[in-house]
Amino acid sequence: MKSASHAAISLVVATGALALTAPPIPAWAVVAVALVVGVGVDFDHFLLAWYNTGSLDPVRRCLRDPRIVLVAQDEIFDVGSVGALNRLLSHVVIGGVAVPLLWLRYPYVDGLVAAALYAHVLADLVSTTRAGVVVERSATDRER
Template identity: 90%
Template sequence: MKSASHAAVSLAVAVAALLVTTPPIPAWAVVAVALVVGVGIDVDHFLLAWYNTGSLDPVRRCLRDPRIVFVAQDEIFDEGSVGALNRLLSHVLAGGVAVPLLWLRSPYVAGLVAAALYAHVLADLVSTTRAGVVVERSAVDRER
């Protein structure tokens, strides 16, 4: 999914949190935390691409042409350099470490982070599943 889609999902999480809870932090902070976590978690894609390819080319592309981060995200990573399963696993790993540590400082923020990460992973799963179904159907059509 694109960052703008993740931002929309994260904003929905923030609005829901504001509607159903009485946050111990300002409303703007609830929105900021949800957005930063919901979009920022994708920074791990750079680490995965580096691990999988041994190359920092995606980082170099973004530094050479920062506009691609906002308007041409498909140009950042080479095909197959991140991997859908690895991406989802790294998100779950990051959340599994971050949420308990945050809980020690602020259970509310930890719950907000958990909700934003859950929504992000769920959106990625839905997006990946839809893409997989399209590919499978295309393959079936070719065989006919």
């Protein structure tokens, strides 16, 4: 899913938070947190690509031609270098670490981060399913 779509979803999360809660932080901060988390979590794709391929080519591509970050995101990663399931798993791991840690100090921000991450992962799941990238049960049974 593209960053612009994640940004739009994050804005919906922020709007919902502003409409349904009395935030202890300014409204602009609610929007900023939702956007940074909802879009920024995808930076893990660079780490996954590096882990999977041993190459920092995606980082080099972005530094060489920054326009691709906004207008040609399909050109950043080579096919198969990130992996749909790895991407979703890493988002869940990030949320599983960040959410409990934030809860200890900033419960409101924590709830906002949890909602933004949930919306991001759900959108990725829907997008991945619609794109037909699914693992058939028979394929996983054969590996056992």
